[in-house]
Amino acid sequence: MSQEPKRGHFAKEKGEVILREHEYDGIQEYDQKLPNWWLFTFYGAVVWFVAYWGLYYYSDTFKTAHQLVHEEIIAVQQKKDAELEKTLATLDNSTLVHKWATDPAIVSAGEATYLTNCSACHGADLSATMVVGAAKIPLPGLPINDGVWKFGGKPMDLFKLINKGSPPESTGNNGAKMQAWDQTLTPKQVAEVISFIIAKVPADFKDIPAQ
Numbered sequence: 001m002s003q004e005p006k007r008g009h010f011a012k013e014k015g016e017v018i019l020r021e022h023e024y025d026g027i028q029e030y031d032q033k034l035p036n037w038w039l040f041t042f043y044g045a046v047v048w049f050v051a052y053w054g055l056y057y058y059s060d061t062f063k064t065a066h067q068l069v070h071e072e073i074i075a076v077q078q079k080k081d082a083e084l085e086k087t088l089a090t091l092d093n094s095t096l097v098h099k100w101a102t103d104p105a106i107v108s109a110g111e112a113t114y115l116t117n118c119s120a121c122h123g124a125d126l127s128a129t130m131v132v133g134a135a136k137i138p139l140p141g142l143p144i145n146d147g148v149w150k151f152g153g154k155p156m157d158l159f160k161l162i163n164k165g166s167p168p169e170s171t172g173n174n175g176a177k178m179q180a181w182d183q184t185l186t187p188k189q190v191a192e193v194i195s196f197i198i199a200k201v202p203a204d205f206k207d208i209p210a211q
């Protein structure tokens, strides 16, 4: 050792070698000013880390198409659940019979939805039959205008049945079950369809009191 190095907190100049002032268990530490290229790389990496971390976790920049679609599906499902919750909160048998089913705009919206989605199996006239020439052929669905309600005849029973489809314990109509419509229709559309049904067969719902 030619010369005892200077002591100090840290090196301040290029090429300077400092023996730092602290000493623990006989261990001493050198300090030397790091070259600028090294420091720039280091600080650059720190900045890059912060930027990358932000982009990775808080933006869509590095997400795969698969992740984006997955997140989108979850968001749509949550929106649907929230909508169902909201619609259900304001909906009950009495509201459907005495408010919705007496509003011509709601009933005709329900009719349009019915003719597009339901009449293929339940018939345009709700009888679950189709007239072909002189013959009446049965369709896969159950008649809706026969006064018989297999899964309960209250409007909210229908709401559940249409949203969720045939209950698991049902053996179906000649083996045919109904799909869940909540993947196709919004809760509002389901309520409109029920209003249309109520308006078509009001006698089945006359016992439901107005609030």
Ligand code: HEC
Binding pocket: 114, 117, 118, 119, 120, 121, 122, 140, 141, 142, 143, 144, 148, 149, 150, 151, 152, 158, 161, 162, 166, 167, 170, 171, 172, 173, 176, 177, 178, 179, 181, 193
């Ligand atoms: C692909 C055929 C098909 C379509 C389309 C269909 N349904 Fe059904 N629906 C059925 C079948 C089959 C049943 C009987 C289910 C069972 O017994 O499990 C049924 C039962 C019902 C019932 C109970 C009827 C009763 O007498 O108890 C209602 C109400 C009903 N559907 C309404 C609808 C509405 C509203 C739509 C349109 C959004 C619709 N259905 C579309 C096949 C269909």
